[in-house]
Amino acid sequence: MNILKNLDFATAFKDLYPELLKAMGTVLGATMFGFALALIIGTLIALGRISKIKWLDWLLVVFLEIIRGTPLVVQLVYMYYVVPLLLSLVVQFWIPDYQINFDAFTAGSVALGINYGAYLSEVIRSSIISVDRGQMEAALALGYTKQQAMWSIVIPQAGRIALPTFGNYIIMMVKDTSLLAFITVYELLLRTQAYASQTFLTIESYTLLALAYLVLSLPMAQVVRVMERRLARHV
Amino acid sequence: MSNAIIEVNQLRKSFGSNEILKGIDLEIKQGEKVVIIGPSGSGKSTFLRCLNCLEIPTNGTVKVHGDYFIKPGERFNEKHVAALRTEVGMVFQRFNLFPTMTAIENVMAAQIKIRKKSKEAARETAEIYLRKVGLAERMNHYPSQLSGGQQQRVAIARALAMEPKAMLFDEATSGLDPELIGEVLNVVRELAKEGMTMVLVTHEMNFAEEVGDRIIFMDGGVIVEEGPPKEFFHNPKHNRTREFLQKVEH
Numbered sequence: 001m002n003i004l005k006n007l008d009f010a011t012a013f014k015d016l017y018p019e020l021l022k023a024m025g026t027v028l029g030a031t032m033f034g035f036a037l038a039l040i041i042g043t044l045i046a047l048g049r050i051s052k053i054k055w056l057d058w059l060l061v062v063f064l065e066i067i068r069g070t071p072l073v074v075q076l077v078y079m080y081y082v083v084p085l086l087l088s089l090v091v092q093f094w095i096p097d098y099q100i101n102f103d104a105f106t107a108g109s110v111a112l113g114i115n116y117g118a119y120l121s122e123v124i125r126s127s128i129i130s131v132d133r134g135q136m137e138a139a140l141a142l143g144y145t146k147q148q149a150m151w152s153i154v155i156p157q158a159g160r161i162a163l164p165t166f167g168n169y170i171i172m173m174v175k176d177t178s179l180l181a182f183i184t185v186y187e188l189l190l191r192t193q194a195y196a197s198q199t200f201l202t203i204e205s206y207t208l209l210a211l212a213y214l215v216l217s218l219p220m221a222q223v224v225r226v227m228e229r230r231l232a233r234h235v
Numbered sequence: 236m237s238n239a240i241i242e243v244n245q246l247r248k249s250f251g252s253n254e255i256l257k258g259i260d261l262e263i264k265q266g267e268k269v270v271i272i273g274p275s276g277s278g279k280s281t282f283l284r285c286l287n288c289l290e291i292p293t294n295g296t297v298k299v300h301g302d303y304f305i306k307p308g309e310r311f312n313e314k315h316v317a318a319l320r321t322e323v324g325m326v327f328q329r330f331n332l333f334p335t336m337t338a339i340e341n342v343m344a345a346q347i348k349i350r351k352k353s354k355e356a357a358r359e360t361a362e363i364y365l366r367k368v369g370l371a372e373r374m375n376h377y378p379s380q381l382s383g384g385q386q387q388r389v390a391i392a393r394a395l396a397m398e399p400k401a402m403l404f405d406e407a408t409s410g411l412d413p414e415l416i417g418e419v420l421n422v423v424r425e426l427a428k429e430g431m432t433m434v435l436v437t438h439e440m441n442f443a444e445e446v447g448d449r450i451i452f453m454d455g456g457v458i459v460e461e462g463p464p465k466e467f468f469h470n471p472k473h474n475r476t477r478e479f480l481q482k483v484e485h
Contacts, residue, residue: 132329135333138325138327138333138390140289140320141323141324141327142349143320144348144349145313148317148348148349152348156335157335160335
């Protein structure tokens with residue numbers, strides 16, 4: 001019972017609050033950047049696969065299998081430690097001794113973006129396919145080119161179909177930013193760990209950490225629910 | 236130079252090894268109303284879809300207003316085909332309105348995107364055509380808030396707003412409840428009176444007889460018989476036509 005008596009949430013909160021707030025900024029930044037990148041990558045992969053160009057489809061499937069077959073943490077580590085080395089090797093053909101470095105945040109967000117882009121591409125692809133073929137035909141009949149019809153008629157509708165799923169992926173990404181701790185991004189987990197190991201306020205620190213994630217994810221989940229209801233209206 | 240709006244020459248279309256259209260020739264003159272009838276699988280819808288190049292012919296040519304969709308010996312040029320498609324409006328069995336846009340936005344979209352009109356000009360034109368199809372009161376409704384008949388009338392307005400030289404109707408009333416067919420036919424009838432060049436694929440025989448200048452009976456991918464409605468319906472020459480007409484008239 002001693003442990004419970006000695007709990008000191010007040011101190012932990014006072015000390016951790018500014019830290020966690022800063023870390024939340026990092027988490028949201030990485031999520032925003034990572035998800036924007038994921039949307040771009042996901043859309044390009046989806047369109048590439050829909051294009052029916054055989055070699056391109058094959059190439060993209062190989063890429064998807066690599067992303068889906070390796071853990072996100074490994075991808076993060078790879079992006080942070082290995083990719084700069086490989087890029088440097090290539091650049092050194094032209095500029096001797098040139099070293100490329102990614103800062104941890106950039107490497108982490110880009111890796112998140114690529115990883116999520118791979119998963120989103122399937123969501124986007126199936127949404128595009130699920131848009132009635134008549135929509136494309138109606139647009140073509142009105143004089144749209146295929147590309148115009150795709151971007152201004154089909155993809156907006158696919159987006160509506162995919163939006164609630166996107167919402168869930170954003171929430172997942174917020175939580176997955178905790179893995180950025182592995183590559184030294186000073187986000188929620190790493191900051192909390194640092195504090196907990198200095199003060200031994202273990203229960204307090206990690207409980208606050210969990211709450212911090214909930215503060216981020218619960219409102220998002222609510223937004224997703226509202227979106228689902230609104231978008232269902234005119235489909 | 237002839238006054239043909241649509242000229243079809245030796246049109247053939249296959250899907251894989253299955254030949255759907257087996258060499259069709261047709262000329263449609265300015266202001267003419269051509270009705271295509273025939274059993275399902277006769278190729279009439281495929282033929283109609285070739286008239287705006289939604290189906291790319293395997294062989295033969297289609298000209299609109301003297302311009303080829305695909306010139307003989309040349310490859311499919313998407314930009315050219317898209318531009319020529321604006322001259323031919325199409326109305327589909329399943330309306331195919333854009334569900335995320337209101338009625339008036341549906342009618343405005345292509346005017347802005349393709350005809351490069353200003354928003355104001357597009358809205359003005361859209362209002363004119365929506366009024367024409369009797370939907371002045373429903374301009375700001377979404378397709379999901381409209382009945383099938385109303386949706387089809389918006390689709391007609393959408394096609395008309397591009398000011399095409401001819402209109403194609405692909406079983407425009409087949410997807411409608413019986414009590415809603417009339418309102419759509421009235422709009423088509425009105426268009427016919429105004430002299431719009433039209434090609435209709437339909438199962439409405441009475442309407443075909445009333446509106447058509449020429450009836451075409453297709454079966455097995457060829458034109459079996461064609462003629463003015465009176466002659467066609469009351470004195471068909473071919474056995475196959477007679478059989479078909481007997482079947483559809485109860």
